[in-house]
Amino acid sequence: MLLKNLALFLLIVEKGGLSAAGRELGLSPASVSERLAQLENFYGASLLNRTTRAIHLTDEGRLLVDGARRLLAQADELHSSIRLGTHTVRGPIRLSAPEDLGRQYIEPILAQFMQEHPEVSIDLNLSDGYVDPISQGIDFAVRFGELADSTLHARLIGENRRVVCASPLYLARHGTPQHPEDLSEHECLVMRFGINISREWTFKKQGQTQRITVRGRRVANDGALVRQWCLAGHGICLKSVWDVRADLEAGRLVEVFQDYDLGGTALNIVYPPTRVQPRRVRMLIERIADVLSTDRMA
Known part of the structure; x- marks a missing residue:
């Protein structure tokens, strides 16, 4: 009891x-x-x-x-080992990931994992905002950015850079900005993180830093929607290169300001400091880390 x-x-x-x-x-x-x-x-x-x-x-x-x-x-580990054998993988896994990364990269990994282990169930929380694994009962989260909560453990997968990009359609209609200051004449697509709107974009070049406040009529807390707006030609966006890599390679989006450094963030798998994780959780963490480490871009 x-x-x-x-x-x-x-x-x-x-x-x-x-x-x-x-x-x-x-x-x-x-x-x-x-x-x-x-x-x-x-x-x-x-x-x-x-x-x-x-x-x-x-x-x-x-x-x-x-x-x-x-x-x-x-x-749970003891129950599974005794009743089902040490090689059986079963039970629920709860995880969180950013919107775009989750749809493009994490979901295919989960689909393959579930096909291999039919007794595993997945509860995936896609969110670009902060998710607290401890209070929300999540086994682990795939997350961009520094580890703000020191009570969590983190496994670094790789580094991630940011890019400014737009569709060929938008650039044909409005021209290609040559300098960060030119963004004042352009429609920018802006992300919201909780109550904070990310209107300040930082550009670095030859040791000099410029912080540009951008404007735009479209603001969203969903990174996938911002990417969709950008593909549709509604404006210029600042995105993780993970999110738009396929679009850049296919020519659906064009990177601008390639000679500027827009900063980067770490890509981590974070999880509560539980000493014993169920085998299914450990296996999925390893799978995601292996696949994303192979696919990562500098």
Whole structure:
């Protein structure tokens, strides 16, 4: 019963409330509250602070989140080894990836992995925003950028550069900008990250740095949509080279400002500091790392 209550506790944290966790499991709010109380009595500590609108983990609750994930992972590994043999790969995997990278690169890897392991199920969260693997119960995330959360572990896959590009149609209609300052005369396609709109683009050349504030009527928090707008000739975009590599090679998009450095970001696989990951998760991490490391572009 302890393991079931621990799993319920993690679901409460993931869903952000007792009622939402109960609906997921088909339990009444009273049953969820009773089982949470059992868990708090077992540990002799309050795990959650509850208000009418939200729940917040206590210090003991935060400690239990990490420990519960480890314990449940170990129990799952033991169960699979005993009942199904050490070579069987089965069970759910939850992961997150950026929109474009997820569709173009991660999904084909997942399709092949699931074909090889028919007892594995996948829950893929595509998001260009920040996803917290711990609070959202995600096994791992493929992510661009520096590792802001020091409590997570990271596996570096490779480096990634940014490019400014536009479609041949747009450039034929509006001309090709020769200098970053020329962007003030162009329609730019802008990404939103949470509440922040990325209107400032940074250009470096021969030790000099220019920060250009761009304008544009189209803003989105979906990198795939920004790429789609760019392909349709609606403007100029700043993208990860991973996202537009095939378009550049096929001539659907044209890179501008090739003699400028627009900066780069690391491509990482990040995951909670769980000591024991299920074998299926370890295998998929290895598969993604191998494929993306082979395909990476400097």
